Amino acid sequence: MWKNPSKYFAKTSVKYFERHKGEVNCCALSPDYQLLLTCSDDSRIHVWDAKSGLLKHKVKGHKGPVKSCCFSPDGSLFASSSHDSTVRIWRVETADCLHVLTGHSKCVETVSFSPDGTRLLSAGWDHMIILWEVQTGQRFKTYTGHQDATLCSAFSTDGSLFATGNWSYTVKVWSVNKDEPEIVLNRHKGNVSCLCFSVSGMLASGSWDKTIIVWNPRTGAIIFHLKGHEDWIRTLTFSRDGILLASTGLDKMIRLWDCENGKCIKVVKSMLEMTHVCIFSPEGTLMLAGAMGLQQL
Template sequence: MWKNPSKYFAKTSVKYFERHKGEVNCCALSPDYQLLLTCSDDSRIHVWDAKSGLLKHKVKGHKGPVKSCCFSPDGSLFASSSHDSTVRIWRVETADCLHVLTGHSKCVETVSFSPDGTRLLSAGWDHMIILWEVQTGQRFKTYTGHQDATLCSAFSTDGSLFASGSWDKTIIVWNPRTGAIIFHLKGHEDWIRTLTFSRDGILLASTGLDKMIRLWDCENGKCIKVVKSMLEMTHVCIFSPEGTLMLAGAMGLQQL
């Protein structure tokens, strides 16, 4: 049925981007919404024109499946992480590799830029979370606390906190400057899949393979709401700008 999926979207406004030769693990829109970034098990990263669907760059460099990708806040750089244990920082305009970051010993599952774009967070199977200096590619700080692999990460809007979610079914909220653990959040019954801070930094949303969405108060670390997801697996969770709605996955709109 899905040998040529694009024909099923011919009469809709949906664009179908078809070039990867493996499972697509992550995608990201540039801050100005002009570019789309995708990464895949085929060890490639693709940079697309989001409006036309044309492929601008086919980026090679990783030696294994690429697990995560993201744009810097100003849109001039993007980062990627891979099963090859490396993190790479690339220039958007030319797709040249600026830095290859080699501090992890196993697969790196997640990368996140700080809100000011000066630092990059990475984490994965080796139980380590590393914060890097973007300009130099040097390690700024290493954080340990999870008992299993880290799958996802997110910074608060002001950069004063970041959160990490793990196979150990817990979330840790950190002080990035000191490395102190602010909260160790427990409640999910399966792996943590996604993390998202509200724009004001007061709430943290988490989703897990237990099909639950949890809302946490970042001032006291308490879970203030649990919502059962309508989706089999929630891959993305986004707050509306005013913080009263949350978009879960590709189709589910949840009222807070």
Template structure:
């Protein structure tokens, strides 16, 4: 599938999704890649048909900038986190709000579903990590330890643990069951802005220090230190097979890395603004990159 990445990017086309009236903070692709979510500083969430670009739902309810959005693994629900200190869970088909989760006391920067879809994780400026039961909206557990705001989070592919990145310059790996102690990954010299797990269990983290670090979360050992971005890292994503890692930043470019040797194998330039988001589609044949105020699909 990915034997020749250069050929893959040689036929790039662009599709635009432009309806928000504020900075676009996050986007998410549905598991079947039929829908796209975007959320913005305009306090709104938009649900789009990915192929046609048709706006299906203009979702309102948050009273502050919406910082992150994500689909549930089965594609039936989506969640959003906001500067208004709430997390909301919504139905995809109707865009009705099922739960408003209100235990955070400051802006909620990150939200993500567990791989089985039964739990939702949220975290933010109050330094709290809260695990919620999706069906009932009840709080399951609270995790503490970061010394500053938490900006990003990700579950491992088996759902047994999750990672969080913070303005305290650390990545922390937590056991969902709390049976195992947390692992603190140190080395970044700036705020940690994005984290992700590969299918093999590696953790990647990107930072305002312009670097990406790839770790073994069990031992805490650093596997790769990836340099090349010229500005803050904004987001990263592993391909489903774990062979590739894509990263984006404020330097208006997307970099593609080989996870077997840590080499950068492709640089996609020419983004119109600071590149804000990057996602592989579920089958791994599409990479979606988004800039502030618009979204661009790289085919």
């Protein structure tokens, strides 16, 4: 069992990032924790200095609300998806658009880089999942196994699997090189809103049913069914060693779970209205980014 969870929750101030003119749909921190991405219904992406709060780039290009954003593993690129049915890949240093990826016919809700940064996964309302070659911007593979909108996606840490969650209350686990899902996980009772793999191979899924399920993604076995949030789950992240799982929900609560026994070992009320990012820094400090602020706990 984790012996000292309190070290993850030292009180500090909140930095606010308030220049968007619409609801913020997603945030992402760069791999070195120096930059913060925010994307919004105002069709813009902002790149911030995470420590100072200064706006570095105001990125324009999408023609509709931007739904999702993420950094590449090496931090040199970021990707975004939009209600305009496109996915874009951008250079971090200059905020120039490297590729405009067209192939979806409806809103694209989620984008995820593979662990080696060579491919990008996108999915949304058209029931299609597309895997793209990052260097060329060409389509590598299309998967059509969903019968409903896909809300979230994640790659396993070794890159051999990816998972998608949808409005049909299911999680599907895919092998990159196969057309059909390896396994379908269907124990949630609400839309699946977030996914995260641990370094040890566990898969966590959060849902509108207010619960988190930790799975063995290769067998479909449930390791833990975590309950305690009072509203739907917004974000999930494992610590780098896979021992801890952090979760945030629309109940404004942050929960820290012990992945050895499934117990909740800490509950903290967020100072923010909604938490879009929840990650562990290399030093072990839990960083949280909200709809209009960045909070270090």
